[in-house]
Amino acid sequence: xxxxxxxxxxxxxxxAKGFMPLDEGLALYAAAVEAxxxxxxxxxxxxxxxxxxxxxxxxxxxxxxxxxxxxxHRGSEEQQPGWDYHDPETVDPEVGLMDTLPLFRRTLxxxxxxxxxxxxxxxxxxxxAIWNSPLALVFIDGGHTDEHATADYEGWAPxxxxxxxxxxxxxxxxxxxxxxxxxxYRVYLRALASGAFTEIPATGSxxxxxxxxxxxxxRG
Ligand SMILES: C[S@@+](CC[C@H](N)C(=O)[O-])C[C@H]1O[C@@H](n2cnc3c(N)ncnc32)[C@H](O)[C@@H]1O
Numbered sequence: 001x002x003x004x005x006x007x008x009x010x011x012x013x014x015x016a017k018g019f020m021p022l023d024e025g026l027a028l029y030a031a032a033v034e035a036x037x038x039x040x041x042x043x044x045x046x047x048x049x050x051x052x053x054x055x056x057x058x059x060x061x062x063x064x065x066x067x068x069x070x071x072x073h074r075g076s077e078e079q080q081p082g083w084d085y086h087d088p089e090t091v092d093p094e095v096g097l098m099d100t101l102p103l104f105r106r107t108l109x110x111x112x113x114x115x116x117x118x119x120x121x122x123x124x125x126x127x128x129a130i131w132n133s134p135l136a137l138v139f140i141d142g143g144h145t146d147e148h149a150t151a152d153y154e155g156w157a158p159x160x161x162x163x164x165x166x167x168x169x170x171x172x173x174x175x176x177x178x179x180x181x182x183x184x185y186r187v188y189l190r191a192l193a194s195g196a197f198t199e200i201p202a203t204g205s206x207x208x209x210x211x212x213x214x215x216x217x218x219r220g
Contacts, residue, residue, distance in 0.1 A: 012111035018051025036063025050107030128155025
């Protein structure tokens with residue numbers, strides 16, 4: 001039987017704002033449990049309000065590793081005021097900008113998983129540029145433009161250890177199915193074309209690739 005998250009984790013997942021359906025969340029969790037066996041940290045790009053983070057954190061707790069999650073907490077393009085994915089409750093009225101960090105911290109607290117997560121608050125390429133240690137899993141769910149998705153792939157995929165997993169969200173091969181653009185699909189194709197990854201079955205718009213070879217090309 002596949003491993004399932006703690007009921008408290010699932011309640012926090014369901015209670016958090018976010019875009020991930022439960023079936024994809026369970027597939028992400030299963031990937032995280034498997035990757036956790038490598039004994040290395042799990043990293044997410046795109047925390048938002050912590051909906052997917054709690055699943056990684058639950059798997060990290062079970063594996064005795066940390067879950068790292070990267071976000072500037074100012075929202076992606078499509079989450080800004082006037083766009084389809086905007087939620088007014090994510091705006092800090094004092095500064096007039098989105099700030100999902102307090103909502104994320106609430107989600108994590110509710111899940112009882114604060115001790116298992118390191119939040120990296122900043123721009124993904126800036127953090128990746130100073131990162132220098134191997135990761136068991138990289139989950140890409142940050143900005144959905146080509147610029148951001150490509151930078152996330154180039155910045156983080158080279159740090160995936162052999163047998164580690166690259167998980168990409170919102171992969172839509174058919175333009176008519178996509179809501180936020182096809183940049184994640186192009187990143188997925190690029191990862192496969194690198195020859196460094198082998199795909200394993202996943203669910204919905206989630207794709208899970210195992211790093212089986214060297215040869216992930218980073219920036220340049
Ligand atoms: C689709 S949401 C993440 C959803 C979350 N994984 C979940 O399942 O609920 C994308 C997030 O990526 C963040 N983001 C976008 N571009 C970024 C960048 N260049 N660096 C850091 N965070 C970024 C946004 O602030 C936003 O919170």
